[in-house]
Amino acid sequence: ILNVEQSPQSLHVQEGDSTNFTCSFPSSNFYALHWYRWETAKSPEALFVMTLNGDEKKKGRISATLNTKEGYSYLYIKGSQPEDSATYLCAFWKSAGNMLTFGGGTRLMVKP
Amino acid sequence: GAGVSQSPSNKVTEKGKDVELRCDPISGHTALYWYRQRLGQGLEFLIYFQGNSAPDKSGLPSDRFSAERTGESVSTLTIQRTQQEDSAVYLCASSSTLAGVGELFFGEGSRLTVL
Numbered sequence: 001i002l003n004v005e006q007s008p009q010s011l012h013v014q015e016g017d018s019t020n021f022t023c024s025f026p027s028s029n030f031y032a033l034h035w036y037r038w039e040t041a042k043s044p045e046a047l048f049v050m051t052l053n054g055d056e057k058k059k060g061r062i063s064a065t066l067n068t069k070e071g072y073s074y075l076y077i078k079g080s081q082p083e084d085s086a087t088y089l090c091a092f093w094k095s096a097g098n099m100l101t102f103g104g105g106t107r108l109m110v111k112p
Numbered sequence: 113g114a115g116v117s118q119s120p121s122n123k124v125t126e127k128g129k130d131v132e133l134r135c136d137p138i139s140g141h142t143a144l145y146w147y148r149q150r151l152g153q154g155l156e157f158l159i160y161f162q163g164n165s166a167p168d169k170s171g172l173p174s175d176r177f178s179a180e181r182t183g184e185s186v187s188t189l190t191i192q193r194t195q196q197e198d199s200a201v202y203l204c205a206s207s208s209t210l211a212g213v214g215e216l217f218f219g220e221g222s223r224l225t226v227l
Contacts, residue, residue, distance in 0.1 A: 031211075031212045031213075032211075032212035032213050034212075034215065034216070036216075036218075041220075042220060043115070043116070043203075043218040043219055043220045043221065044203070044205075044216075044218045045218070046215035046216065046217075049212075049213055049214075049215050051213055089154075089155065091155075093211075093212025093213075097212065098160055098162075098167065098168055099145065099157045099160055099168075099171070100145075100157070100212065100216065101157065102147075102154050102155035102157075103154060104153070104154040105154060
């Protein structure tokens with residue numbers, strides 16, 4: 001059983017605050033780490049797919065880093081907006097694997 | 113269509129009835145996945161297809177669950193003799209590659225409620 005853990009489980013921030021979440025995953029047999037955003041009543045949408053240790057990816061105000069040796073990834077949101085309110089999921093793909101194993105998600109609520 | 117389509121979007125059924133959930137993946141996507149999310153829990157892997165084959169069925173929670181895919185396109189997840197613990201959102205996703213570097217494209221899910 002692969003353990004993919006996300007923290008915190010939920011987070012309330014004010015509009016304009018910057019925030020970050022953590023995803024921890026097994027450091028052995030690493031192949032890829034995915035981040036998805038899941039808004040209520042919509043489908044999960046990919047943010048980043050990361051494969052290399054030290055990877056940093058950015059999309060607008062959202063960025064992510066990856067440390068495969070210690071088994072963690074951070075997702076950062078700069079200047080949170082109400083439309084950023086969603087559940088953020090990370091998922092781990094192990095080498096020679098055939099599926100993504102998801103963490104429990106971090107639910108972000110941004111108050112105007 | 114341009115995205116992954118799932119039907120029905122909502123299904124309420126009585127315990128003991130059979131249900132079928134349908135997924136239309138993005139055209140040309142060879143890999144197709146089924147996940148579910150029960151209330152308060154994370155996404156749980158059920159099964160994946162590479163083309164029309166399902167090499168690993170170990171994620172299916174019981175023998176009441178089955179899935180098939182035809183024409184490297186539409187997939188159907190069937191739950192026989194539904195139980196209340198089957199209540200969940202069932203998500204389908206497709207990918208242009210099987211390997212983990214390809215992002216998954218998800219449908220909006222089928223919400224199943226078993227009374």
